[in-house]
Amino acid sequence: MMGKVHLLPGTTFSDVRMKGDLDPSKSAAMTLDEVECWLAHAITGVYHRELHRGIGATPLVAWQRGLEGSDEQPGRGSPTPVTDARKFLIDFLPMERRLVRRQGVFLHSISYWSDVLRTLIGEREKMVVRYDPRDLSRIYLWAPDGRYYDLSYADLRRPAISLWEHRLALKRLREDGRAQVDEDAIFAAIDRMRGIVDRAIVETKTLRRQRERRLQAARVAPVEPAVAKPDKPHPTAFEPLPENERLFTNVEEWL
Template sequence: MGRDPDKFAANDAVWRRAVAREAVIRPLASKDRLSPADIGLACRQLGVRRARLYELVGRYRVSPVTSSLLGHNPGPAKGRRRLSEEMEALIETAMRDTYRRREKPSITALHDRVRELCHSRGEVVPSWKAVRARVKLVDPRLLMRDREGAEAARERFDPVVQEYRADHALHIIQIDHTLVDLFIVDAVHRRPLQRPWLTLAIDIASRMVAGFYLTLESPSSASVALCVQHMVMPKEPWLEARDIKAAWPVFGLPDVIHVDNGREFHGKALTRGTAEHGIALEYRPVARPHYGGHIERLIGTMMGAVHLLPGTTSSNIAARGSYDPQKHAAMTLDELEEWLALQIVGRYHAEIHSSLQLPPASAWDDAVAARRHPLRLPHDRQRFLQDFLPFEERSIRRDGVHLFGLRYWDDVLSPWAGRFPHRMRVRYDPRDLSCVFVEGPDGTNWPVRFADLRRPRITLGEHRLARTELKERGVRAVDEQLIFETVEKQRQLVDAAGHKTRSARRHAERRDRSLMATENRNFAAPETDRDEEWDTNLPSLVVEEWS
């Protein structure tokens, strides 16, 4: 389904306004009728007239995502001109260099700096009021942090709480990673491999495990995305695929996702993905451990259970004693994943929680009943994961899209190839580079595969290893054919050495799991009602008619 055409060009200020709108519009869109009080309050909150409010509510009902609310007011205000993207960037630069400093310069000083930059570049100087308007768009907490210090910002804006509380189901979700205290074995030779990484999500109100993701890879934006997907989607198909006959009723979009300050939580894919679906992303304050206590206690509970399995590293060397975890390792990654699922739904959810004094499963029912609105699923489930995948921005060339030295093509790119003036977002799944998703100007994600469909599916990890080997061999101009030839040779070496070295078995296991997890992806083009617009700007062609 297409989205608001302004999404592609939205700067940060416009995006922040859309996020603020979504928080107000979402509860209105769920109501059958809007009362005068609802309308009046929303109009005051958003600073819009009734007609504009009805338009925004209507848009959101058709497409309940933040980007549907990106549109500008029709035309600039009387007596004002809309600034160009270049001028907006210039003001941002001046603000960063001049205004956001501990000396706390005035807006007049900021305007003077803008004037200097404009004169040096031959640009028309914006008005003092226009500059002040841009200052008002900056997050006041961040502005105070830059001008008065982090402590002043915390005292002014941080809530005064003794502990992190949630009022209802999916009010606040905490997510964190841990290196599992267990060595696993590979699925082919069943020899010691490595300790996997576990990403866990907990619903604070009920203490239910909202979702998890187990992987051989270190924490990344992709592991966060896959944990979020597991958390949000109904889990019946996932449980059935593993023949687990137990209920796991947690699903739906949360109000808030709370994370620590790891790099994988600060990427644009996560920040834009959460905002697109009306989820607030909050970061744990530094040196305030009680803000992350719930997820840390859950991790401790899960690892305590893992310590009873063969191959455990225990919590420390002293506790392990003379026990050799690699010698006793017995479980594959798939077996550990199923064991964790059983531990969660069959024991943890069913046992009395020490803080709640009732099982998390019972607390979940109470927490759902406390919600003012029903649990909500993503409007477009197929698109949901894509919104959280990492992305790069690329120009659409006449021969397609180039990403990581690989070329992609599909006829859907024809209207933009060599003509579209802006870069487009190209989302990719590190587990399988054979298909990327190109985000069109209207926000639709189009699946685009390798230009040469004979190319095998490869992972981003395999691609990086191949590029590294070619670089070490002194090959500077790396072409696509050389990359795939190198990947194939490396696969043969890894498979041949699989029974000899742990490193080879680790590479093989990561490759096989990544490609297996993505082999059933749906590459069908998304449905769109914009077909009549595709050829609007294409030149007419001479057609030879045969009788």
């Protein structure tokens, strides 16, 4: 499967020696959503139906044998059907355990809040909190009543950020000598980084247009200037004109 992934445009490869002089940013053509869709099809439509040498069957056949049983082993039976797609998705997200405080729930140095927390303030046990690394603007608290509750930023003016941006911001702040990092510093750093990217995109587009204009100008053949015929040299005062060009032929020359 990883071999197929490295065939996608924009791959960074797993080894810098394999990448060589290739610049992945120049060949990248797919969005993250498109990569996720491609990966889902590659797993369910291709990988699950290809022969796996380790098990001697396709993963799909091995799954069916595990459920239905075979001559060698009894089946485990069909799994419980998924009735709550939202909970099913959240269950697979990464998790942390956090206390509910009066200010809310703190995760990744960011404060989160929801009115449902009012009834949970004072709980001594840490609660399960799950988050989507692609969007930290919302997290999910597993409450004692067996339900997930959405917690949003305590400051709703904050923009949605990814875990990757968050980690890069922390790295930049530590490089700048910031020992203590708070929420304001994190979002300020992310805002600066996004500004750099936005300006680079504009400059890159401008440079690309300028380069295309130069290439277009180079492809246009230059118009050769017309070569003017040299003028007939004017006779000097010391050179007599030929007889056929003289206006008066019977003129005595005084030289």
